[in-house]
Amino acid sequence: MGDLPVIDYTLSFPYTRTTGPVMGPFLTALRDGQILGGRCGDRVLCPPLEYDPDTGAEVAPDLVPVGPGGTVTGSTWVSTPTEKHPFAEPFAFATIALDGADTPLIHAVKAPGPVEAGTRVMAQFRDERVGAITDVYFVPEADAVEQTIAPGDEPVEITEHLIGVRIQEDLYPFRKRYAQALLDGKILGQRSPKSGKVYVPSRGYDNMERVPMTEADDVFLPDIGTVVSFTEITPIQYHGQTETDPYIRCAILLDGADQPVTGIDIRDLRPPEFKVGLRLRCVWRPPAERDVSELDNRMGAIPEGVYERWEPTGEPDVNPDELRGQAW
Amino acid sequence: MVSRATTLREPVAVVAAAQTKSHRRFEDAEPQLIMEVVNQVIEQSGLDRHDIGFTIAGSCDYLSGMPFAFVSNIDGVGAWPPVYESHVEMDGAFALFEGVVRLQLGDIDTVLVIGSGKSSPGTPRNVFPLQTDPYTMAPLGLDPISLAGLQADAMVRAGTATERDFAEVVSRSRRDAMSNPFAQVAKDISVDDLLAEPYHTTPLRQHDLPPISDGACAVLLARGATAEQLSDNPVWITGIDNRIETHHFGHCDLTTSPSTSLAAEKVGLHDGPIDVAELCVRYSPEEIVLRQAMGLADGTTINPSGGPLAAHPVMATGLIRIAEVATRLANGEGRRGVAHAASGACLQQNQLCVLDRERP
Structure with a gap:
């Protein structure tokens, strides 16, 4: 692990x-x-x-x-x-x-x-x-x-000055618990003590109500949700590009959450099968293979290092009209 | 004496102020620090946050280690419904200057001012050379500690101060900080004990330098009658001015601060006695330079909080000086005070803000 x-x-x-x-x-x-x-x-x-x-x-x-x-x-x-x-x-x-x-x-x-x-x-x-x-x-x-x-x-006529600032810090307390949960094959969110809304991943505070959240506000979410928006990316080859084949980047509203998880990569599904309203379930990698190294304090939600794919649950699609306001 | 102060058209007062504890390492995000102080000033004033006319923050992306880090700081204010706000890549004290200017237009009544910073994830000594001249200084890694060393050396050689004078500033700061709940470095230590410590950057010792701190400060400004509605004890800003000198320190007499003296004249510092002064003394010799440049009398209490030598959350440090003076005056500890803020090494840029319990 x-x-x-x-x-x-x-x-x-x-x-x-x-x-x-x-x-x-x-x-x-x-x-x-x-x-x-x-x-x-x-x-x-x-x-x-x-x-x-x-x-x-x-x-x-x-x-x-x-x-x-x-x-x-x-x-x-x-x-x-x-x-x-x-x-x-x-x-x-x-x-x-x-x-x-x-x-x-x-x-x-x-x-x-x-x-x-x-x-x-x-x-x-x-x-x-x-x-x-x-x-x-x-x-x-x-x-x-x-x-x-x-x-x-x-x-x-030109000077070159490479400046560099080294930044060293631990993951913020919530991010630490969130990353550990991913390694355990679980998705951790937080429920606002003020509005009751569930955020995942949380920032450790509710920015709508402006209240800090603590470990007491942590809630686990199911690894099942609904596609609320997506884009299909055809990689352009530039220096440093590692992607070669088209893939989908999507946002999934987990059941029980009030905010979608964005930036989830999907490589084995394509439109028209892949669409807004599609129900998906996370298929985790085996515990020993899970990797959260790309998470930092600002970027990263559910990295590919922890899942093999998201597979359709077979449930009926959710009506996209019901997902308005969640499209990120 | 006839005042030469530039008077404000619209009277502006500090109606609420809050600061976090100065943390050596705050383990959570900067917006959390901001949220703590913003929520406090809103509670103190009783103002509905949706009625705040303008919000302005000072922070530094180089400290946060991410471009546009200041954008996420707005989480601490609450950006929904959208707020009217701006940002300066400067200490919150300079953001406050903009807030005072903004209120002069007379169309809004309140300004929320924030200063915040986490110095702990980076190495301040490597970050701040980036403020210096990019051709002749920054590539040398010429840092504020080394420049403060050159300033201290110039003072000792010119006979304007001794190493004992520096230690006396530190000893008093450490002791005063013991009654400041927000301070990071507080201790009862004698001048002789301080002088027994080894040099860090001659003639400075470690204790002549500020601590590395994370923290935030917020101040709520209000105009005219609104200030009197929001606070029983508004503290009025009767003068505010900032002045800057060359960034080529070789061209300066480091034993003096002409920009501070000019600012003192512009704010009418000597139009009345000054009961309390909070000075942005990041390096102990700076207090001696500032005292002389401002012409502060012996009756003025200087840095009763312990000052930046006791707590130095960069980008909030200057705003904290204003919060400290305003809070003391509101509590009846004096009638008139001055808050100083500085930017750049060797007191390159200086701002003075005169505060008074009497409405001008």
């Missing part, structure tokens, strides 16, 4: 951004082993900006080399780095006044221990550079090594 899922996923977004007339040359220069500042009035800003930070006025791009040496003006020692930080071992984030710049750059300093204000540091470029702020880091001047950097070809 399958285990109850523990939710652990990384929500990722690959952001691509155009770089513009100031960040473009700045990032191109980093790839090519140089740091640029931007003239703004009589100051040199690093990082350079397209606007005057004091007034918001547009500044015509006028980029000048700064660094590679600089002086730490402030720092913090990061004793427990995150996986998003530039170094796995403790390091310093510092404000660094690069030689020739009037505003400090915030960046990482790789050092054996806390870095005091006043410390001279030197830029070091990574072997693999992509035109990003992470192409460079800093070390105390004495630890710097000479580097010969071969410039790249094309200017950096």
Whole structure:
């Protein structure tokens, strides 16, 4: 028998951004082993900006080399780095006044221990550079090594930044009991203590009456119900598509429920035999084969991992007019 | 002194407020947290929920780990029959700002404001770098704790605060939180004991940082006569303003907060004494910066709830400050107070809301 899922996923977004007339040359220069500042009035800003930070006025791009040496003006020692930080071992984030710049750059300093204000540091470029702020880091001047950097070809006009947020949680209490019931070959719903309506799967609360529900509100439902709506899907082949043959996705109103279970896949029945009003019974997989791993806290109702098929009961069809209002 | 405060055309009051306990890990869904506080403010006010003019919520999909997570949060409000509502990807305190503005149109009388968040499923320290500049900071994983470390370092070097000052903020917060039933971190601990703990991100120690929390807050706003009908003790918003600074922290003097000072001027903070201030102190040094930027006098009680160092349900933390001040004033603990909310690292954006028992 399958285990109850523990939710652990990384929500990722690959952001691509155009770089513009100031960040473009700045990032191109980093790839090519140089740091640029931007003239703004009589100051040199690093990082350079397209606007005057004091007034918001547009500044015509006028980029000048700064660094590679600089002086730490402030720092913090990061004793427990995150996986998003530039170094796995403790390091310093510092404000660094690069030689020739009037505003400090915030960046990482790789050092054996806390870095005091006043410390001279030197830029070091990574072997693999992509035109990003992470192409460079800093070390105390004495630890710097000479580097010969071969410039790249094309200017950096696009940056790619893959962000990811890891989410880890248990199934919510009701979802846990619901998933366990499926493994046991049963369907668990909840009866609203206020309206008496039965929801399956429940969200753990009645969103119509706005009351929380507890284990005391749990009710088992029969594994027999009526088709209230369906769609026949002809899979289009795209990257990642695993379906090949047409199949039906339907909603079934279980006997005794006030809300249909949606998203149930049917592979061995076809219209016109399959229709709204058809009475169906769940044929469960053997206990050892049941799998609820695709359930999470938001998606999934009765996954294919727990049933072999839904078979017609042979009872007369329900008049579709009686099912209006349940079509999802 | 002549007030330079921007006055509200339509007087607006807090007529009910509720917050959940701050949970280290709330095992159920976020709408459950919202339902708890929304049901409480509806009960407190006696208002029929169908008569709420407008609902606005603040939450964060990156924390929930799902795009459009804010949509399911409406389950906690009740969306049938359909409700008139909106959402900001900001703390509920900024949603409240929109609520106050919405009431100025004069066509509706009540606004339900919600702030909610579950930080526990994710890693806040990895989520919040996404608020920073996407070219020069976010790829470094530059997180609010590290930036708070740089701010604290700047203060110590400039002589505006010492590590002992930070510990004094924490010690008082921990002790005050012992009388706050919603607090997550409460303890009677001395400054010397705190200073004996190891550094986390110098010169900050673990206790200088906020806890990771799940929770929600709801506030019901009402306009003019409706406020007086719904509550025996409406607490009036006499000024509200928010200001933002550059996100390039290298261009800022981290020892000060000009945006807070400007907001203080705009809300007429010093038009009268301030009895109680709830400040969005997520890192202990921020209290020292804010106190100075707002020019708070010694007679002002600061963060009697313990503040965000004791409970930090992100996206509700700022709204809780307003709920705390309003509740205290309604209970007669002072006449006039101020609630501060912040967004971004190093107090990048700041909002001040002045509350008064006297109708303006």
